[in-house]
Amino acid sequence: MNGATILEVHGVSKTFGALKALTGVDLVIQGTGLHGLIGPNGSGKSTLLKVIAGAHAVDSGRIEFTGRDITKATPYARACAGIALKFQTPQVLPLLPVYDNILLAYQARESPWALMRSITRHTMHQDIMAALERFCLAGRADDLAGELSHGEQQWLEIATALASKPRLLLLDEPTGGMSPAERRLTGRLLKAIKAECALLVVEHDLDFIREICDRLTVLNEGHVLGTGPVAEIQHLPKLKEVYTARV
Amino acid sequence: MTRDPTSGICILARVEIATFFVLLATPFALWSRPELITLATNILILSMLAISFDLCWGYSGVMSFGQALFFGAAGYLVAIVGRDLGFSSIWVSLPLAILAGLCLSFLLAAVLLLDRIRPSSIFVALGTLTGSYAAERLVSGWQYVGAGNGLSSIKLLQIGPIEMVEGISFYCLALIVFSVCYFGCRVLVHSQFGLVLAAIRQNEDKLPFMGYRVQIYKTATFLLAGAIAAVAGMLFAYHQGFVGPGNMGPGLSTVAALYCLLGGPGTLIGPVLGTAAVEVAGYFLADIATIRQVWPVILGLMLLIVVVVRPNGLLGFVVSDRERIGSYGRGGGKQVRTTT
Numbered sequence: 001m002n003g004a005t006i007l008e009v010h011g012v013s014k015t016f017g018a019l020k021a022l023t024g025v026d027l028v029i030q031g032t033g034l035h036g037l038i039g040p041n042g043s044g045k046s047t048l049l050k051v052i053a054g055a056h057a058v059d060s061g062r063i064e065f066t067g068r069d070i071t072k073a074t075p076y077a078r079a080c081a082g083i084a085l086k087f088q089t090p091q092v093l094p095l096l097p098v099y100d101n102i103l104l105a106y107q108a109r110e111s112p113w114a115l116m117r118s119i120t121r122h123t124m125h126q127d128i129m130a131a132l133e134r135f136c137l138a139g140r141a142d143d144l145a146g147e148l149s150h151g152e153q154q155w156l157e158i159a160t161a162l163a164s165k166p167r168l169l170l171l172d173e174p175t176g177g178m179s180p181a182e183r184r185l186t187g188r189l190l191k192a193i194k195a196e197c198a199l200l201v202v203e204h205d206l207d208f209i210r211e212i213c214d215r216l217t218v219l220n221e222g223h224v225l226g227t228g229p230v231a232e233i234q235h236l237p238k239l240k241e242v243y244t245a246r247v
Numbered sequence: 248m249t250r251d252p253t254s255g256i257c258i259l260a261r262v263e264i265a266t267f268f269v270l271l272a273t274p275f276a277l278w279s280r281p282e283l284i285t286l287a288t289n290i291l292i293l294s295m296l297a298i299s300f301d302l303c304w305g306y307s308g309v310m311s312f313g314q315a316l317f318f319g320a321a322g323y324l325v326a327i328v329g330r331d332l333g334f335s336s337i338w339v340s341l342p343l344a345i346l347a348g349l350c351l352s353f354l355l356a357a358v359l360l361l362d363r364i365r366p367s368s369i370f371v372a373l374g375t376l377t378g379s380y381a382a383e384r385l386v387s388g389w390q391y392v393g394a395g396n397g398l399s400s401i402k403l404l405q406i407g408p409i410e411m412v413e414g415i416s417f418y419c420l421a422l423i424v425f426s427v428c429y430f431g432c433r434v435l436v437h438s439q440f441g442l443v444l445a446a447i448r449q450n451e452d453k454l455p456f457m458g459y460r461v462q463i464y465k466t467a468t469f470l471l472a473g474a475i476a477a478v479a480g481m482l483f484a485y486h487q488g489f490v491g492p493g494n495m496g497p498g499l500s501t502v503a504a505l506y507c508l509l510g511g512p513g514t515l516i517g518p519v520l521g522t523a524a525v526e527v528a529g530y531f532l533a534d535i536a537t538i539r540q541v542w543p544v545i546l547g548l549m550l551l552i553v554v555v556v557r558p559n560g561l562l563g564f565v566v567s568d569r570e571r572i573g574s575y576g577r578g579g580g581k582q583v584r585t586t587t
Contacts, residue, residue, distance in 0.1 A: 053456060054455075054456075074455065075455040075456050080458050084456070091450055091452075091453045093446050095572050100442060100445075100574055100575050103442065103575065104443070108458035108459055109458060112440060112443075112464060115440040116440040117438070118438040120439065128576070144569065164458055
């Protein structure tokens with residue numbers, strides 16, 4: 001992983017009532033590449049992703065994206081700045097065809113006035129079909145998104161997140177509920193995507209994350225236990241401790 | 248849900264074609280029954296009010312109980328302009344009504360919809376209801392606009408030298424205005440803008456993360472709905488020759504919601520069928536004294552039953568969710584050919 005700093009998270013804390021989900025978390029993501037975020041259940045991984053995307057406001061700390069302070073920016077503003085999020089549970093639009101789910105993502109930068117006149121619908125067709133091909137969904141373009149399998153819905157979510165050409169793609173458990181074959185294919189897809197933008201991926205499967213990630217951050221009970229190259233972090237004694245204790 | 252192999256036209260489109268056929272045939276079929284032509288004209292005008300509620304609730308998820316505010320305000324405006332300035336030309340009244348609807352709906356939207364934080368449905372419902380109620384109370388005590396008696400003897404609507412009197416000619420005018428509104432809305436809800444509205448209905452929380460400012464889309468739809476309600480209110484005032492506080496209160500706003508929910512929210516033809524069903528039933532049952540007295544109760548029960556048993560309204564019995572929502576990409580904004 002190299003290049004300019006994309007994301008800087010400084011001392012971010014977040015509580016939900018009495019629960020301290022994040023405590024003074026620091027994280028830096030540079031250039032393109034795949035950054036893994038691991039930790040046992042309840043360690044704050046998904047909360048950190050949501051805090052970066054703007055779904056949760058931070059209690060304290062600062063978030064900078066490409067040098068701009070986005071700590072108080074709305075999810076809309078962060079999306080426009082180049083942050084895309086795939087939620088842990090697929091959030092596809094179940095009563096719309098797969099094709100329209102992708103179209104919705106591609107047309108997000110158009111003005112409401114342009115959308116009223118439907119002037120970009122046909123020009124986006126090639127891009128939409130290419131995205132469907134890439135994620136093995138071309139044959140299901142006319143099916144309702146709600147009729148897809150869980151794994152296919154995960155791919156559709158990644159495809160819609162990628163449609164906005166983000167600079168940072170946040171993926172919360174992209175292989176959750178997938179078969180081993182789907183998991184392998186997803187790994188290949190993510191390896192290809194990391195040339196286009198920076199990825200921050202939350203995963204439970206350590207083998208999967210070791211295979212595809214360049215760098216790793218380990219979270220436990222809202223604290224960062226360590227950050228660094230995969231080869232270095234996977235031998236971290238604390239990593240074995242928390243996984244042995246909690247998983 | 249199975250695809251219908253027998254025809255290239257979906258069920259919803261068939262219902263629309265049949266409805267417009269009936270609307271076109273009405274003047275010929277009811278030539279000798281002026282009282283029924285008046286009823287049909289009222290149905291057309293009130294259908295526009297119901298469609299305006301449908302655009303808010305059925306399409307963009309804005310629970311507006313204040314559509315009568317725009318309806319009544321436009322009626323009062325053209326009545327006052329006619330009385331004080333002597334203008335009753337459609338070329339003056341129509342733009343005035345649209346302007347009034349847009350301005351009032353923008354004022355409400357600025358307070359209720361355009362907040363940085365997403366407003367709750369209850370907040371919007373109560374806000375619009377309060378606006379409608381406040382306007383009704385205001386005109387009820389304001390002598391300049393006739394107070395509780397309203398304004399009667401409104402000048403006849405003029406198109407050039409022709410004065411539009413109640414009957415076939417006014418029905419034809421109402422049908423033209425209704426058709427323009429209907430097909431304009433149809434183009435909108437099947438456009439890429441309509442895709443955003445469909446997404447708002449299914450998962451509003453997701454859209455900001457995709458780069459959509461949801462409140463802008465809701466506000467734009469609310470403004471359009473306000474303008475349509477105002478145009479309907481203008482026609483209603485000219486057709487009745489009267490406008491009163493009841494034309495802009497929560498009572499009429501609720502009736503508009505009933506028309507839409509009964510016929511089928513999220514479809515444009517549903518509110519038209521709902522309006523026709525309620526108005527025709529009310530017209531014929533009004534002759535029976537015992538039923539006339541309990542008619543509001545019957546209406547309320549109908550709403551309750553429909554909302555509980557069939558939230559998609561009467562059209563929900565024949566039109567599937569997929570057809571109702573349609574497709575926007577490869578179908579080019581067409582409704583999907585399916586049967587339930």
